[in-house]
Amino acid sequence: MDHFAYHAGLLCAEDVPLPDIAASVGTPFYVYSTATLERHFRVMDEALAGLDRLVCFAVKACGNLAVLRALARLGAGMDVVSEGELRRALAVGVPGERIVFAGVGKTRAEMAAALSAGVGQFNVESEQELVALDAVAREMGVRAPVAIRVNPDVDALTHAKISTGKAEDKFGVPIARAPAVYARAAALSGIEVVGVDVHIGSQITALEPFEQAFAKVAGLVETLRADGLTIRRVDLGGGLGIPYVRSNEAPPLPFDYGAVVRRTVGALGATVVVEPGRLIAGNAGLLVAAVIYRKQGEGRDFLIVDAAMNDLIRPAMYDAWHDIVPVVEPGPDAPVAPVDVVGPVCETGDTFARARPLPRLEAGDLVAFRSAGAYGAAMASEYNARPLVPEVLVAGSRFDVVRRRPTYDEMMSRERIPDWLD
Numbered sequence: 001m002d003h004f005a006y007h008a009g010l011l012c013a014e015d016v017p018l019p020d021i022a023a024s025v026g027t028p029f030y031v032y033s034t035a036t037l038e039r040h041f042r043v044m045d046e047a048l049a050g051l052d053r054l055v056c057f058a059v060k061a062c063g064n065l066a067v068l069r070a071l072a073r074l075g076a077g078m079d080v081v082s083e084g085e086l087r088r089a090l091a092v093g094v095p096g097e098r099i100v101f102a103g104v105g106k107t108r109a110e111m112a113a114a115l116s117a118g119v120g121q122f123n124v125e126s127e128q129e130l131v132a133l134d135a136v137a138r139e140m141g142v143r144a145p146v147a148i149r150v151n152p153d154v155d156a157l158t159h160a161k162i163s164t165g166k167a168e169d170k171f172g173v174p175i176a177r178a179p180a181v182y183a184r185a186a187a188l189s190g191i192e193v194v195g196v197d198v199h200i201g202s203q204i205t206a207l208e209p210f211e212q213a214f215a216k217v218a219g220l221v222e223t224l225r226a227d228g229l230t231i232r233r234v235d236l237g238g239g240l241g242i243p244y245v246r247s248n249e250a251p252p253l254p255f256d257y258g259a260v261v262r263r264t265v266g267a268l269g270a271t272v273v274v275e276p277g278r279l280i281a282g283n284a285g286l287l288v289a290a291v292i293y294r295k296q297g298e299g300r301d302f303l304i305v306d307a308a309m310n311d312l313i314r315p316a317m318y319d320a321w322h323d324i325v326p327v328v329e330p331g332p333d334a335p336v337a338p339v340d341v342v343g344p345v346c347e348t349g350d351t352f353a354r355a356r357p358l359p360r361l362e363a364g365d366l367v368a369f370r371s372a373g374a375y376g377a378a379m380a381s382e383y384n385a386r387p388l389v390p391e392v393l394v395a396g397s398r399f400d401v402v403r404r405r406p407t408y409d410e411m412m413s414r415e416r417i418p419d420w421l422d
């Protein structure tokens with residue numbers, strides 16, 4: 001459930017009509033709903049009720065400081081994958097012990113920054129990384145709390161580009177090798193083994209892959225404990241899919257995911273860590289754009305909007321479906337006709353939707369791309385020298401610009417022409 005709905009014929013974010021935001025910040029813009037972010041966090045947290053748990057928001061999904069702050073206020077932990085994300089989590093007041101540092105290629109500098117911040121857990125993905133982390137920790141005179149990310153060789157049945165738990169994927173340590181890696185970790189004085197970590201992919205729409213992976217993790221925890229190791233945390237990663245409104249995917253409910261967690265790892269008595277990104281932010285954000293032109297092509301019409309693939313890359317990159325809705329509510333009998341919704345970037349891939357049935361829209365009309373709160377603004381670029389889209393946060397009847405649109409001068413000011421080109 002989200003807090004974007006038509007009121008008095010206009011699509012609103014909570015109590016704010018989107019045209020009001022458009023008039024104030026221009027288009028395109030991202031808008032997030034605080035109430036929806038909070039609701040999704042609570043749904044996930046409550047799905048794990050009864051367990052000792054830590055819900056760490058995956059910052060990569062939406063790293064805006066205001067969004068992070070809204071979640072931190074509720075007690076969310078954060079899953080970070082770079083020093084930049086670590087700094088963001090710390091900047092919004094998340095205590096180090098509620099931060100998990102994941103990622104397949106942490107540098108020594110990033111390890112040192114995370115150790116200084118006192119992060120609660122490093123998810124280590126290789127023996128090479130383990131050795132490096134041990135060395136950095138010893139130099140600093142501390143011990144790094146470590147979970148080894150295991151690769152359970154489970155097919156998450158999701159898009160190939162966001163599947164991470166199969167043997168051929170670059171992530172983690174093969175689960176069969178894990179006991180040997182743990183034995184090595186236990187012998188390193190800069191390492192404190194605290195847990196086991198797994199993450200099998202993203203936008204997962206079935207429970208079976210989770211069930212298989214978590215059951216393998218539970219088996220590993222028992223083996224490791226029998227070997228004398230203290231395993232007090234089990235990190236199950238993120239990945240639970242969301243409904244992309246009006247697409248035909250029907251992901252499981254968080255409540256049912258929680259039942260799988262309880263059934264598989266609940267009896268271990270460990271703290272359960274989860275790292276949801278999309279589940280919390282995905283349906284808490286929209287990308288709002290204006291139609292620039294309506295153009296008749298050969299046998300099809302194009303709606304050219306002022307947002308493009310650089311602003312929301314998911315359709316181009318993953319063939320992702322985003323529901324597209326007019327901001328002015330169409331009448332119940334308004335005729336719909338198929339139209340290709342495209343951006344201005346010079347690539348055919350800059351196509352948001354093909355033959356999408358939509359009511360007739362004309363230049364100047366506003367449209368909203370739904371389910372764009374996760375991996376939308378976070379993956380945006382300045383391709384075609386287009387400014388990064390501003391982000392707006394709504395709470396009730398208030399809204400504030402939480403990242404403004406840069407000026408062209410600001411964008412160019414990061415670059416310089418060497419003297420020798422004078």
Ligand code: LLP
Binds near residue numbers: 202203239278314375
């Ligand atoms: N934990 C780890 C270790 C991850 O790699 C990810 C996502 C998450 C948690 C959060 O997963 P989520 O709950 O959001 O599914 N850009 C792609 C998604 C990439 C996901 C990468 N890892 C997209 O737009 O679909």
